[in-house]
Amino acid sequence: MGKISNQTVLDKLNQQFGDKISLAAEPYGLLTFETTKEDIIPILSFLKQDEELKFNFLTDITGIHYPETALPIGVIYHVHSFVNNVRVRIKVFLEEINPVIPTATVLWEGANWMERETYDFFGITFEGHPGLYRILNVDDMTVFPMRKEYPLEDPNRVDKKDFFFGR
Amino acid sequence: MSDIKLAEAPPGIEGSGFFATSFDKVIGLARSHSLWPLPFATSCCGIEFMATMGSHYDLARFGSERPSFSPRQADMLLVMGTIAKKMGPVLRQVYLQMAEPRWVIAVGACASSGGIFDTYSVLQGIDEIIPVDVYVPGCPPRPEAILTGVLKLQDLVKNESLRRRNEPEYKELMNKYGIQ
Amino acid sequence: MDHPIIAARHELTETTTLNLGPTHPATHGVFQNVLEMDGERIVSGVSTLGYIHRAFEKIAEHRPFYQITPLTDRLNYCSSPINNMGWHMTVEKLLGIQTPKRVDYLRVIVMELARISDHLICNSILGVDTGAYSGFLYLMEQREHIYEIYEEVCGARLTTNIGRIGGFERDFNDTAFAKIKKFLKNFGPVLKEFEELFNRNRIFIDRTAGVAAVDAETAMNYSWTGPILRACGVDYDVRVNEPYSSYEDFDFDIPVGTNGDIYDRYLVRQEEMWQSIRIIEQALEKVEKEPKGIFHAEVPEFYLPPKEEVYNNMEALIYHFKIVMGEIDTPKTEVYHCVEGGNGELGFYLVNDGGRSPYRLHFRRPSFINYQMYAPMSAGMLLSDAIINLSSLNVIAGELDA
Ligand code: SF4
Numbered sequence: 001m002g003k004i005s006n007q008t009v010l011d012k013l014n015q016q017f018g019d020k021i022s023l024a025a026e027p028y029g030l031l032t033f034e035t036t037k038e039d040i041i042p043i044l045s046f047l048k049q050d051e052e053l054k055f056n057f058l059t060d061i062t063g064i065h066y067p068e069t070a071l072p073i074g075v076i077y078h079v080h081s082f083v084n085n086v087r088v089r090i091k092v093f094l095e096e097i098n099p100v101i102p103t104a105t106v107l108w109e110g111a112n113w114m115e116r117e118t119y120d121f122f123g124i125t126f127e128g129h130p131g132l133y134r135i136l137n138v139d140d141m142t143v144f145p146m147r148k149e150y151p152l153e154d155p156n157r158v159d160k161k162d163f164f165f166g167r
Numbered sequence: 168m169s170d171i172k173l174a175e176a177p178p179g180i181e182g183s184g185f186f187a188t189s190f191d192k193v194i195g196l197a198r199s200h201s202l203w204p205l206p207f208a209t210s211c212c213g214i215e216f217m218a219t220m221g222s223h224y225d226l227a228r229f230g231s232e233r234p235s236f237s238p239r240q241a242d243m244l245l246v247m248g249t250i251a252k253k254m255g256p257v258l259r260q261v262y263l264q265m266a267e268p269r270w271v272i273a274v275g276a277c278a279s280s281g282g283i284f285d286t287y288s289v290l291q292g293i294d295e296i297i298p299v300d301v302y303v304p305g306c307p308p309r310p311e312a313i314l315t316g317v318l319k320l321q322d323l324v325k326n327e328s329l330r331r332r333n334e335p336e337y338k339e340l341m342n343k344y345g346i347q
Numbered sequence: 348m349d350h351p352i353i354a355a356r357h358e359l360t361e362t363t364t365l366n367l368g369p370t371h372p373a374t375h376g377v378f379q380n381v382l383e384m385d386g387e388r389i390v391s392g393v394s395t396l397g398y399i400h401r402a403f404e405k406i407a408e409h410r411p412f413y414q415i416t417p418l419t420d421r422l423n424y425c426s427s428p429i430n431n432m433g434w435h436m437t438v439e440k441l442l443g444i445q446t447p448k449r450v451d452y453l454r455v456i457v458m459e460l461a462r463i464s465d466h467l468i469c470n471s472i473l474g475v476d477t478g479a480y481s482g483f484l485y486l487m488e489q490r491e492h493i494y495e496i497y498e499e500v501c502g503a504r505l506t507t508n509i510g511r512i513g514g515f516e517r518d519f520n521d522t523a524f525a526k527i528k529k530f531l532k533n534f535g536p537v538l539k540e541f542e543e544l545f546n547r548n549r550i551f552i553d554r555t556a557g558v559a560a561v562d563a564e565t566a567m568n569y570s571w572t573g574p575i576l577r578a579c580g581v582d583y584d585v586r587v588n589e590p591y592s593s594y595e596d597f598d599f600d601i602p603v604g605t606n607g608d609i610y611d612r613y614l615v616r617q618e619e620m621w622q623s624i625r626i627i628e629q630a631l632e633k634v635e636k637e638p639k640g641i642f643h644a645e646v647p648e649f650y651l652p653p654k655e656e657v658y659n660n661m662e663a664l665i666y667h668f669k670i671v672m673g674e675i676d677t678p679k680t681e682v683y684h685c686v687e688g689g690n691g692e693l694g695f696y697l698v699n700d701g702g703r704s705p706y707r708l709h710f711r712r713p714s715f716i717n718y719q720m721y722a723p724m725s726a727g728m729l730l731s732d733a734i735i736n737l738s739s740l741n742v743i744a745g746e747l748d749a
Contacts, residue, residue, distance in 0.1 A: 027680045028440060058570050060694060062709040078683060078696070078711075082567075082581070085588055089683065110570030113719045121404070136397035136748055137288060138253045145287055145405060152405050154287045207370060209377050209399050210745045211424040215505055218494075221487040236372030251748075254377065254398045257369055283417065286402040307505050
């Protein structure tokens with residue numbers, strides 16, 4: 001278990017950022033909260049640079065898509081403090097069309113590929129990223145395959161067509 | 168007396184001081200026992216191929232002593248693992264670089280049919296882009312299965328007529344894949 | 348001072364572009380690096396990946412929980428059981444299932460065997476790349492024995508699909524235990540011999556010591572985890588920091604390096620294998636003390652009942668039907684669980700909406716994140732050093748591209 005409690009982390013954040021932090025919860029003991037794209041980088045750098053918290057390790061960046069909500073595209077950060085052995089999950093929600101969020105590569109080099117992967121899958125533009133192009137999929141792909149409306153199977157397949165039952 | 172087994176001589180006419188048989192059979196025999204594999208290993212099945220090549224199963228016993236990593240000097244392309252659409256052109260390129268006669272084994276479900284990955288990014292079987300001679304089922308196939316695949320290919324090679332690759336059927340097959 | 352002719356030539360030198368991969372024999376797997384070379388030295392490089400991108404995360408959104416285990420097999424296929432167990436534990440955490448101690452210990456045995464087989468491949472391949480093929484042949488034989496144990500436990504060799512949500516599909520039989528004991532007895536001497544071949548081998552040390560050294564600061568900046576981070580001197584190991592599967596009951600050390608070079612990575616992996624042997628020995632003892640015959644948690648709503656029961660027992664049939672059809676409610680929440688995989692922190696981020704399959708499942712794949720530094724760190728290296736650097740990172744293509 002962590003050396004400092006989630007409450008301490010949350011208190012410190014609230015003190016610094018006040019109402020910019022919303023919907024704090026602790027599913028399975030992992031402090032989770034939401035913020036906005038304007039505040040994400042200040043919060044991350046505060047977490048990283050604070051003397052007591054020392055969230056110096058970026059575990060992961062990924063995306064999520066909730067169609068039919070007001071802000072359907074989410075970016076999810078997991079950061080970890082090795083010293084205190086606590087983790088924090090931060091979520092930012094963005095608009096469907098042309099979502100933009102500032103890059104975290106200014107804080108961690110490791111964010112580079114994680115953001116490229118998120119861009120590749122969800123089409124989220126990370127502003128200020130040094131080289132934001134597709135990483136896993138073929139370069140000439142036009143869609144963002146992890147969005148919910150995109151089907152799993154290749155839509156151009158013909159060999160599965162069945163005369164009686166359709167596809 | 169060593170216990171090395173020699174290959175059976177092909178049927179032919181034998182007399183004192185001579186032995187006559189057809190070219191087809193001799194060349195087929197020679198080819199089938201010295202197939203140089205080109206391992207094109209992309210994922211999990213490649214690890215099983217490592218075991219096949221390693222000391223325990225020892226592919227070298229069947230005349231494939233030298234895994235060739237250059238397509239120019241290989242006869243048998245072993246495609247092991249998932250071929251994504253991004254990889255497709257590379258695989259085709261490798262195939263084109265091989266000299267005739269060339270044979271292809273698709274090892275594992277992924278190479279044969281796409282396997283469990285029925286997705287937008289995976290090629291549903293390498294036979295969409297290159298002709299395949301032997302399919303080895305399994306996910307991954309056991310090393311024994313890979314060996315059986317190689318043995319099956321040896322049978323094919325042994326019985327292949329020398330003119331096969333000049334025949335119109337073969338040309339047609341190649342044209343189907345857009346290979347001249 | 349350079350000889351004037353050489354100095355003059357430097358002025359005129361043009362760099363060459365070398366396309367290394369995606370099917371280069373010296374890179375074990377499908378990695379492409381386009382390198383700009385000045386003679387034998389790398390000036391800069393760009394990695395391309397995705398050559399076996401298989402859309403795991405998209406598939407996972409369409410599969411029920413228990414069918415995702417086969418997908419995790421194919422992430423890091425050198426140590427599939429760790430991935431399997433990691434996934435089971437994620438779902439168990441989501442559903443609040445408490446597994447009995449015996450299950451935990453059995454899992455530890457399988458996971459540590461997997462760790463041995465993973466490190467064993469990496470280190471022996473490192474030997475091959477530095478020109479010592481014999482080590483590979485020594486250790487491959489041992490990996491075969493680990494596969495035999497897997498076969499005894501679950502029936503498969505490589506893509507194991509070991510276990511179910513809640514435990515194992517069947518108990519370990521006596522042959523399995525006998526084989527594990529035999530393996531422990533035989534493996535130590537072989538590993539020792541391997542170390543004697545390499546640890547103080549002049550050629551090996553010359554090739555690896557001081558090559559591709561990374562300091563802890565940079566490694567953490569690039570989010571490295573696993574043996575390569577520990578080789579830089581950071582003692583981060585998920586097994587200790589956030590113990591899962593009763594790792595807290597075991598007594599073992601975390602080896603750390605000092606320089607973060609290839610030699611240190613080799614030594615760390617080597618020592619971890621010894622520690623794994625220690626853990627397995629302890630686990631065997633602990634399993635003895637637990638009541639026999641327990642191999643899964645008593646959670647009929649989530650644990651697939653054995654087939655005989657399904658055919659002969661009404662209740663089992665109902666549960667089987669409910670599990671397969673996904674008619675059991677699961678909590679609408681999210682969970683992050685991580686295990687110490689062969690290459691580092693293997694995380695599962697699962698968002699559940701109460702349905703049959705995950706709403707979103709993200710794998711934090713250590714190979715993907717560790718590989719990121721490869722191209723930047725290659726700059727200034729000799730090409731041959733860059734090759735062994737790649738094998739010492741132990742990047743597994745399946746995990747890299749998912
Ligand atoms: S057939 Fe199975 S084992 Fe082989 S590459 Fe495909 S998924 Fe991996």
